[in-house]
Amino acid sequence: MKEAGNTSGQTSGQKMLLTMTGIGVFCALMIVLSYQGTLPRIEQLKAEALEKAIFKVVPGMESKRTFRMESDGSFTEVSGKEKDARLVYAGYDKEGKLVGVAVEAAGMGFADVIKVIYGYDPEKEAVVGFYVLESKETPGLGDKIEKDPNFLANFEALDVSLTEDKSKTKNTVVAVKHGEKKNNWEVDGITGATISSRAIGNLLGTSTAEMAPVLHKNKAFFEVKKGQ
Amino acid sequence: MNQESLFAIFINASLINNFVLAYFLGICPFLGVSGKMETATKMGAAVTFVMIISSVCAYGLHALLVSIDAIYLQLISYIVVIAATVQLVEMFIKKMSPALFRALGIFLPLITTNCAILGLALFQTNKGYGLAQSVVYALGAGIGFTLALVLMAGLREKLNFAETPNLVKGTALTLLIAGILSLAFMGFAGLGSN
Amino acid sequence: MFKKTLHISTSPHLTKGIGTDDIMRNVVWAMLPVALYSVWSFGLGALVVLATSTTACVLTEHFLAKISKKESTISDWSAAITGLLLGLTLPPGFPMWMAFLGGVVSIALGKFVFGGLGYNVFNPALVGRAFLQAAFPVAITTWHPVYAPDRFTTVPSATFTAPFMEPSTVDAFSGATPLSAFKFDHVVTNSYDLALGLIPGSTGETCAALILLGGLYLIARNMMNWRIPASILLTVFLLSGALYLANKEAYPSPDFMLFSGGLMLGAVFMATDMVGSPVMPAAVWLYGALIGVLVVVIRIWGGLPEGVMYAILLGNAVAPHLDNLIRPRVYGTVKTAKKS
């Protein structure tokens, strides 16, 4: 307890400045070192997690390329490290043929925003895969959107075909009550988790309505191999 | 980029995912100053005020850090900025309105260690909110915090004369009430989702 | 508020007033037709739920009084009322162990921790019900049909689920209550069925007519603050009426809003809890209006089909403020005197 008193007597502005600078330099050094030290590993883990998700939603995919969507609806290939950009991931099979494009989408669920990634096949004009990236839906109820096999079966071939002039989707994806799915652009909901399954229907509807025409238009662009 | 509407952000921050009752942010002042109505209101107002200011600061700071590619300094710079903001607000209020300063007095320094402020800055960054969205988020969070605090204070004042069992006296009772309030706020879940 | 054992009193000494147990007993009388009708319409499934929750509440009350070395308070009927009310808000065929747990939570968490009767700032039955809703969201929204032919001979299979185990849903039906049918599928149930209870739902919420009758009895005997149900129902009627007039396609009709779900039960028997509601008449009107608005907001814009329980709990939480807001100034003080 006595030591505490010692410091107060001899302080001056200079000393305060000196200590603060010293501590600041030390802290900055520690932070930068730990950042540099962990960076490769963190990026690898993140890339792996993303890869895993993309592989889940684009069946038959062997390799991927990342594109950034520009505000005019065109796409530019990027390295995939950009943060504040709208990215899509094109997947290719062994022969390098385009098998689908993975797109992220988000919408308000029951508890908080739900983030998903889905695969769009411009050839079939359909959603071909779906995976929940982030959700806080009620365990045992709303979180069935992640696990329920019947629900997930909706997204193996969900019709998002375009109108004649390819300018918009023919039908908007929408969730219906469980067991009442009549058309293949409808999502068969989950009993007891109506809100969560509807949220998925809505967010897919909004996202596909916007993205499907753009992606379809750029189909040829995605198919061009690197270096060609 | 995030495209949530301002109204949805406000409802989400204040009611559905109330900072105190769903995220447990700012529990320390919640337990500490919810005993009296008057202090609860003042604390709530002070926190809301600081939240909005530091939300704007955090937005600018994040943009700066991204542009100089020094995102690893995020946490340390946020906390420094928040501490500085609280200091400035304190000095500003002292000068402009001594009456308000006396009323808020002891609460202002306490806000620095209120995790709700730092939590707000971190969440808005994670969610990628723009400036307007961040401000509305801060406003919602502040109002939600005040609401929880004021409701709790009202109930605790009402219970002042109750013969609560010894077993639950003190913090335990406050936590139990908070749990029930948290249950009641679950009614807001999904608001605006359809 | 209503203590049976007052030791000290100042003049004037009233010799006879309405005691707590008088009121409570009459509340039981008022609720009895509702309970009987639910047993008649849902059969053994409802009977078991009502009996279990009531027993659980009475036992918990007795046990907690014993361990805190106080005189048991079960004779004031309040625990029985809590149990009965809780049972009336649960679906028939609800697993016994869950109903029992709900009863324990109602009394322990909703009443005992606050110091017992007179201090239960939240309606105890609703605390128990909200706990069950959050804990077992699937079981509490599993309904059984009304007027099933075998209702007096067989008990729904979920009822006797072993404690802590998941109830079976073999004979439960996944159909919806009128509210969820409207919310999710836009199907409107006709108001005649609603008023007479020809619909599935929680045990006690289906027959609006009997609930109103019970309420009128209590109001007639001056044992209930009539302003509370009046202001809740009026608010719901006006607000949903305005919405309905604005857009008949999107919003339900006001009579549907009034008679469906737990609104009647909540407005008449739950929001009127004397501890959780304000005292001043103006504050009472505000309290009712607030609950009414919340009910409409949650039902129409919220994620859940029904919001009466949450609305009343939130109303209970706001009640102390409403009294403060309306509280008359102490004679002789000046309004501007409050300057820090």
Added chain:
Amino acid sequence: MSQLTKDKTGEGFWGNLANSPSTNEFLKGLWKENPVFVQVLGMCPTLAVTNTAMNGLAMGLATTFVLLMSNILVSSLRNVIPKQVRIASYILIIATFVTMTDYAIQAISVDLSKALGAFISLIVVNCLILGRAEAFASKNTVGKSMLDALGMGFGFVIGLLSLGAVREILGNGSIFGIPVFPASFQEWVIMILPPGGFFTLAMWLMFFNHRKQKKAAL
């Protein structure tokens, strides 16, 4: 000292910390001055991330690490740092170690860092850490401060684990991901939702209240 008195005065815990005996640095944090159950400090991580035992353990260990490192540094610099800027320096030091912990956790597992989310960063404003730096490390030798940090840290771990365990067992039927009930167990979903956090902590506090009252009665 009890949280009862603390609750009334509002600033009692600074007093509590300052009055801590200089002996027994390690043990006091585990039980007598347990940061969770007795001092009721650092509530927001305590409640927010304890929906499983694993999350509670990870959060507890991360906090212990930050507490230990900052205590060591603060204690070794205690004669250097001028009094006027001490709080600012402590915050800088703590924020540095928290950032390091954050990166370490991200490097260990994506799932873990996703589950703990921003709450790792929020260790900065855990009053326990600043409290120990100010009340103990700034006045004691490095050795004592280390013991104090370890004691308080493990006390915090015990607190978080006991909450996480109860919530995971009832809310998920498992502990550390290993099922403890038969498959047909009905989960109490409320326990992993926010109200469950409040109720579980209240239960533990009531348990400690009960023990204390029993002791006082003897």
